[in-house]
Amino acid sequence: MPWGLTRFQHSGQSHFVTFCCYHRRLLFTADASRQIFESALERVRRSFRLQVYGYVIMPEHVHLLLSEPQRDTSGGGTAPLKPKDGLNGPPTLLSEPQRYTLADALKSLKQGVSRRLIGDAEHFWQKRYYDFNIRNYSQFVEKLRYIHRNPVKAGLCERPEDWQWSSFNHYATGCEGRVEIESEWTARERERAAGRLCAAVELPHSKNGLNGPPREFFFVTPSLESIA
Numbered sequence: 001m002p003w004g005l006t007r008f009q010h011s012g013q014s015h016f017v018t019f020c021c022y023h024r025r026l027l028f029t030a031d032a033s034r035q036i037f038e039s040a041l042e043r044v045r046r047s048f049r050l051q052v053y054g055y056v057i058m059p060e061h062v063h064l065l066l067s068e069p070q071r072d073t074s075g076g077g078t079a080p081l082k083p084k085d086g087l088n089g090p091p092t093l094l095s096e097p098q099r100y101t102l103a104d105a106l107k108s109l110k111q112g113v114s115r116r117l118i119g120d121a122e123h124f125w126q127k128r129y130y131d132f133n134i135r136n137y138s139q140f141v142e143k144l145r146y147i148h149r150n151p152v153k154a155g156l157c158e159r160p161e162d163w164q165w166s167s168f169n170h171y172a173t174g175c176e177g178r179v180e181i182e183s184e185w186t187a188r189e190r191e192r193a194a195g196r197l198c199a200a201v202e203l204p205h206s207k208n209g210l211n212g213p214p215r216e217f218f219f220v221t222p223s224l225e226s227i228a
Contacts, residue, residue: 012068013068013133013134013135014051014053014065014066014067014068014133014134014140015064015065015066015067015068015102015131015132015133015134016063016064016065016130016131016132016134016143017063017064017065017066017102017106017129017130017131017132018061018062018063018064018129018130019061019062019106019110019125019126019129019130020060020061020062020125020126020129021060021061021124021125021126022121022122022123022124022125022126023126024060024061024126025060025121026059026060027059027060027117027124028057028058028059028060028062028165029059033117034057034165035178036113036116036117037057037062037113038057038165038177038178038179039178040109040112040113040116041055041064041109041178041179042178042179042180043112044105044108044109044112045066045179045180047105047108048069048100048104048105048108049069049070049071050066050067050068050069050070050102050105051066051067051070051182052064052065052066052067052167052179052180052181052182053065053066053067053140053144053167053181053182053183054143054144054147054148054166054167054181055147055166055167055179056147056148056150056151056163056165056166056167057165057166058150058151058154058156059156063146063147063150065134065140065143065144065147066102067182068101068102069099069100069101069102069104069105071099102131106129110124110125113125147166147167148160148166148167148168148171150166151163151165151166167179167181170183170185171183171185174189176189
């Protein structure tokens with residue numbers, strides 16, 4: 001980390017994260033490489049108990065909008081998962097709780113992807129990454145809109161829905177992809193799976209508070225027009 005840069009990763013806030021391929025090389029041009037990244041992201045989401053609100057895979061970089069690792073508050077007595085790097089084998093259980101940071105999760109994600117895709121190259125990712133703490137709802141919507149419009153801005157497609165390597169189509173249609181997106185669609189699906197009305201799930205930084213774990217209240221999700 002460069003001198004003078006401080007990351008706030010125990011804030012309870014969500015984060016807008018960007019990391020780039022080494023020297024901005026076009027290493028995500030093939031569908032297979034993008035699928036590997038999505039699978040790794042989903043695995044890390046589950047292992048570190050992250051909430052992923054949005055993402056996009058560009059040819060030479062990736063944007064993520066996600067939470068910090070969540071503590072297990074279910075009281076079920078299950079030991080926390082010990083994350084392994086990206087895609088390598090099932091997670092194992094820890095005998096003692098351990099508090100992971102977002103940096104731990106991103107390191108696992110990047111290592112898991114690079115080990116599958118690096119080939120003969122010396123490096124796959126740039127060492128440093130951009131991490132922006134989301135402090136209010138307008139910032140949340142702004143970053144989610146930026147993520148979904150990025151392929152259009154780069155000339156990769158005409159409309160956000162034309163780029164399948166992002167979370168946009170989940171927000172638009174509720175379709176399930178390789179990565180579980182924390183959204184109103186997902187909350188309703190959990191209710192149906194449980195056969196009952198579950199506690200409402202909150203997107204961060206809505207009307208009922210800016211920081212900390214989600215509270216029980218009505219679900220606030222950005223309109224499709226606001227994130228397109």
